[in-house]
Amino acid sequence: MATPSNASYKLPKIGNEPNLHYKPDSPERIALVAELKAMEAAAPYYVPAFVNGKEVPASGPQSSQPMPHKHASTLATFSTSSPELTSEAIESALAAKSDWENMPFSDRAAIFLKAADLVSGKYRAKICAATMLGQGKNAWQAEIDAAAELADFLRFGAQQVEQLYTMQPPENAPGVWNRVEYRALEGFVFAVTPFNFTAIGGNLVAVPALVGNVVLWKPSPTATYASWLVFQILLEAGLPKNVIQFLPCPNGDDTIKLVDRAISHKYFAGLHFTGSTHVFKSLWKSIAQNMDKYLSYPRMVGETGGKNWQLVHPSADVRAAAIQAIRGAFEYQGQKCSALARLYVPRSLWEAKGGFQDILIEEINKIAQGPVDAFENFMGPVISQFSYDKCISYIEKAKAAGGEVIVGGTGDDSTGFYVKPTVIVTKDPRSVTMVEEIFGPVLTTYVYEDEDFEKTCTLIDTTTDYALTGCIFSTDRAATVKANNLLRNASGMFYINDKCTGAVVGQQPFGGARGSGTNDKAGSMSIFMRFVQARSIKETFLPPTEFLYPSNLA
Template sequence: MSLGYFSYPMPVNEPVLQYAPGSVEKAALKKTLAELKKKQTEVPMYIGGKAIKTGKKVRMHPPHEIEHTLGFYHEGEEKHVKQAIDAALKARQSWAALPWEDRAHIFLKAADLIATKYRTYMNGTTMLGQSKNAYQAEIDSACEIIDFLRFNVHFLSEIYKQQPISSPGMHNRTEWRPLEGFVLAVTPFNFTAIGGNLPTSAAMCGNVVVWKPAHTQVYSAQMFMRILKEAGLPDGVINLIYVDGPVLGKVCFSHPDFAGVHFTGSTGVFNQMWKTIGENIANYKSYPRIVGETGGKDFVMVHKSADADVVATALARGAFEFQGQKCSAASRAYLPSNIAEEVKARLVAQVQSMKMGTVEDFSNFINAVIDERSFDKISSYIDNAKKDKKAKILVGGNYNKTEGYFIEPTVIETKDPKYVTMCEEIFGPVLTLYVYDADKFEETLALVDGTSSYALTGSIIAQDRDAVILATEKLRYAAGNFYINDKPTGAVVGQQPFGGARASGTNDKAGSMLNLFRWLSARTVKETFNPPTGYHYPFLKES
């Protein structure tokens, strides 16, 4: 029952705590890290509000300290996927019928719980489980996830206000219905906030969700799920399961009530999902919504007018924050010949000053990559570069997995603009530089645009405004998020809606109203107050 029109104004972004020496937040976070490391957490799946323990335990450990056990999660199988779908569909009608303000307040309360009571726990589980330093965790598992929840409530309230006009004698309205069925959310390891946003953005719109996080993100995902339950999320609305991808796909993509997938991960997996959905299209009650943010080979294009210090800093931060494990991380850079040596010298100096180690030592800028598989893949690119005459390692190039999956931030220079590390996504702390003739800026823009199949993020660094204008035009389709005089990372909810096109995804812009439209199905209702009683129109009379 609705008793009024409720307002949810545009929020402000959650302030980012700095964790400076002697600060209250630094002491609190260190205390939580110590607390989390002292105990082993047993993590169940959550299906229909019940904690499901299968007995098939999988050990969780910090990527930077592989001998330490954080706890165990209970791995599921095919029957648990079916149970999760059944639980979601059972909750569907009552959740869709819940007044909007009651749905909204669940997610607003969750945001407030993260901002206060659970801030150090969201950051602590992210730091230990995904090897993020304190600042990278703060902007992810605290600020961004809070922003997603608060801004999405505002965006959805604005969507609900969008109504058609009415003529005399009638009234028109639009109902913004949830989709008919369940939504599958598949989330990656690298951002706890994505793990939170993909299921909740769909659920906020009245949908029910089956959520499968990456195995390497379970430690922080379960913390968020516990917060949602404390905030009052009804049983079955979001069901958190830990299963292998093929098992998940087999059940979900063959189910007649499959209504959509909200995905962040690799391009190859997303392509396979799309293919499978297409092959099963006749089985579904409605055409599923397919929303995905996938890979990137993100660029920094530098003009001859650029400031060398600005360029070096943008590359150091853009390429190596969170070990380059961001979809948006700078991984290829084009330096003009007139300032190339200056930029390289400054960049090498910055990289050499970066400390690498555990997350508990807040002086470490670099931590570990996520797992052994990733470590082996990244190190193979480095090994090949060491042997290739087309490549030269300027700094870094060492790695070790004795205690954790540590790879030094590595800068490669190549004389071949189509060298493998300029083209293929590596997803690690590897940046490749190509020096171009400073007088061939426009030709190099064409090279940037045509080198990669991806189109996620990119930047232009220049003091010459004409160069900025030209790059913005020529690279219009090369990046869904384009940065001027900045690194190509760090999108903020409500400020830079995030997503790319080409092989980087469907560009449905997480952190904006555009994404929420994908989880809604509009119904237009026309009501006539004084309906006609005969078929005759005035034009039928001749006189």
């Protein structure tokens, strides 16, 4: 992009941030252990709102963010952001909009590239530790999220905006120069971010900001501290202080009041949301009711729920399919939007001695579960008491409906919110745990007859209203093609001989349709197109001086 120095800049080469492995005695494990100890010793931290370029002094009722692996301990406390503070945040953001939008893209991009380097370097151990203690992730899950994916979102985001800005009309008539300008939206963007990925929180504010928008950020109360660290990193990287307004708030009526104040404003221009389908639909309805108030039609971008599936063909590599089912269902306790919830296995593979069922049970029984600072634990806690109670209640519902629990099925919330990795076998492919989202370590399996492969594809497609991720394990290419066609609309992410989780920025653009969201594909250029307004510019160098057409001549 051109700058006042009359130069056209090219961003540095972008690649995926390598994952550190945290092996015993490695420098990264030593640094992370030290940070975990220091952070826990210094907790609880106070997280303020940040409005009008400054921290807001503590006032009103305080809320806490407990550590899910030992819920008697508090990682952070925060005050409630009031509707009045939200109004102040909107006006402060709008006042900063012109300067931010008019800043040359090379300078905006430099801020986010520097932030990525801070994430992957100086603050790597700190942001991973905050994600582990606050959101219940083990070291590996924190690393791939808060370090690598967040850095990837920031770096690839800058690259993708650079590509977007180069998209120009291919044709120019003689004496005409056509071009397209990609303006920021006219107003502010409201970002509502989830607990389960620190990287998603950062990306939901970075995407609109990179293309010149100002943003109000309402983080999940159960990810408040990690979100605050991301915000502090952006400020250290040079982000002007009023571009993003940070508004922590507990769930419930206070959040409803905050949201209502934001989405009822004349200059509300866009919603960037990750969370439940129910909440997103509710927001969409509220926004529709406010349409007559708005200057423009707001952009609504949402990544919501899922009831993700794995289909195993009779030709599949049984062990690979079983191991990837375990990873897909139980990594981070099933608290990924993409986590495996529905498993379809042919009877021949399920019932064989040493087959799918036996491998599944044997390997799940090896899973270590416990505190996040014990590195041997593959699984930790679910995020909250509400989540724990929901998981246990769905297990009971499944049993009452005739489902058989073949592994797990219990929990312990005495010190942390621990739900055992659970596998339910159902004879009813539309039973409650095959249909309703749980967002925890509960996997339901349906055993189908080998000859019913195509019928099972249809079943998968019609069982739920979700369509986020899905995968097939098969060594039969014709069967793989058949499933791909029959399940074309059943997921926005389709994996062949791989688990249904683990999309990588720049490699697998992420998103789903139907009840799973607007499918705007985080991690790709398409998401940025949702937060710009294109303006076509036509310049004629020598305009005509007569109105007659050549055909008018006698």
